[in-house]
Amino acid sequence: MKRVLSHVRRAVDDYSMIKEGDKVAVGVSAGKDSLTLLCALAELRRFYPNKFELIAITVDMGFEGTDFSSIQALCDELGVEYHIIETQISKVIFDVRKEKNPCSLCAKMRRGALYSGARALGCTSVALGHHFDDVVETFMLNLFYEGRIGCFQPVTYLTKTEITLIRPMILCP
Numbered sequence: 001m002k003r004v005l006s007h008v009r010r011a012v013d014d015y016s017m018i019k020e021g022d023k024v025a026v027g028v029s030a031g032k033d034s035l036t037l038l039c040a041l042a043e044l045r046r047f048y049p050n051k052f053e054l055i056a057i058t059v060d061m062g063f064e065g066t067d068f069s070s071i072q073a074l075c076d077e078l079g080v081e082y083h084i085i086e087t088q089i090s091k092v093i094f095d096v097r098k099e100k101n102p103c104s105l106c107a108k109m110r111r112g113a114l115y116s117g118a119r120a121l122g123c124t125s126v127a128l129g130h131h132f133d134d135v136v137e138t139f140m141l142n143l144f145y146e147g148r149i150g151c152f153q154p155v156t157y158l159t160k161t162e163i164t165l166i167r168p169m170i171l172c173p
Contacts, residue, residue, distance in 0.1 A: 001039065001040070001043070004036060004040050004169070004172055005040050005043055005044065007169065007171040007172040007173075008037075008040045008041070008044060008168045008169060008171075008172070009044060009048075010171055011154060011167075011168050011169070011170050011171045012044065012048070012166075012168050014171075015154040015155050015166075015170075016155070017125070017127075017154070017155055017166040017168055018048065018050050018052050018125070018166070019050055019052075019124075020050040020051060020052070021050075021051065021052065022050070022052040022053070022124045022125055023052065023053040023054075023055070023121075023122055023123045023124050023125070024041065024052055024053065024054050024055070024123065024124070024125045024126075024127050024166070025055050025056070025057045025114075025117075025118040025121065025123040025125070025126050025127065026038045026041060026054065026055070026056050026057070026080075026126075026127045026129075027057055027058075027059075027114050027126055027127065027128050027129075028056045028057065028058045028071055028082075029058070029129075030058070030068075030070075030071055031129070033129030033130070033131060033169065034128070034129040035071075035074065035129075036129065036169070037127060037128075037129040037168060037169050038056055038074070038075075038078065038080065039074075039078065040168070040169070041054055041127060041168065042054060042078040042079070042080055054080050054081075055080060055081040055082070055083060055121065055123065056071070056075050056080050056081070056082045056083070057082075057083045057084075057085060057114060057117055057118060057121070057126075058071060058082075058083075058084050058085070059084075059085045059087060059089070059110050059113045059114050059117070060084050060085065060086045060087060061087055061089040061090045061106075061110065062086070062087055062088045062089055062090040062091055063090050068084055083117065083121060085113050085114065085116075085117035087109070087110075087113045089106060089109045089110060089113070092109070093105060093106055093109070114126060115158060115160075115161040115163050115165075116161060118161075118163055119161050119162065119163055123163065124163070124164060125163065125164045125165070125166050126163050126164075126165050126166070127166050127167070127168055128165065128166075128167055129167075129169055130152065130167045130169060130170060131169040131170065131171075131172040131173070132170060132171060132172055132173050133173070135151050135152070135170060138151045138152055139151045152167070154166070154167050154170045155167075
């Protein structure tokens with residue numbers, strides 16, 4: 001964890017990701033990347049010179065039987081406020097629209113719910129668990145399928161929601 005924290009601290013500093021008084025929401029999917037990011041930012045919060053609030057948000061897509069109690073337990077252990085944004089994304093995609101290739105629409109709807117939820121909770125930033133492998137993968141996909149050189153940015157201001165999207169693990173291998 002020390003090594004991850006070192007990379008996160010460097011990215012946060014190099015790209016001015018967290019400012020004094022920010023309220024940062026970590027988008028938690030329950031995957032290893034978002035949980036690692038949550039733990040790293042919880043630790044960073046203890047000693048980082050720019051004091052910031054940290055919360056965790058999970059978008060509940062509306063699938064039956066989903067259990068978020070393990071995420072709640074981790075957040076309790078870390079002293080991080082936890083919110084679940086309930087949606088009907090699964091019903092819209094599979095029952096209403098009957099999408100054959102749902103991935104793109106699902107991702108768009110999840111991000112929209114995450115950003116809106118974060119804004120409603122007074123957050124200034126949303127942190128996602130993208131790391132350096134994701135940078136390389138996105139670069140290659142853009143090159144092969146779109147014929148362009150490019151990738152996502154470490155920091156992006158989203159004017160529609162007035163949220164800053166940050167990727168503190170961008171330097172993590």
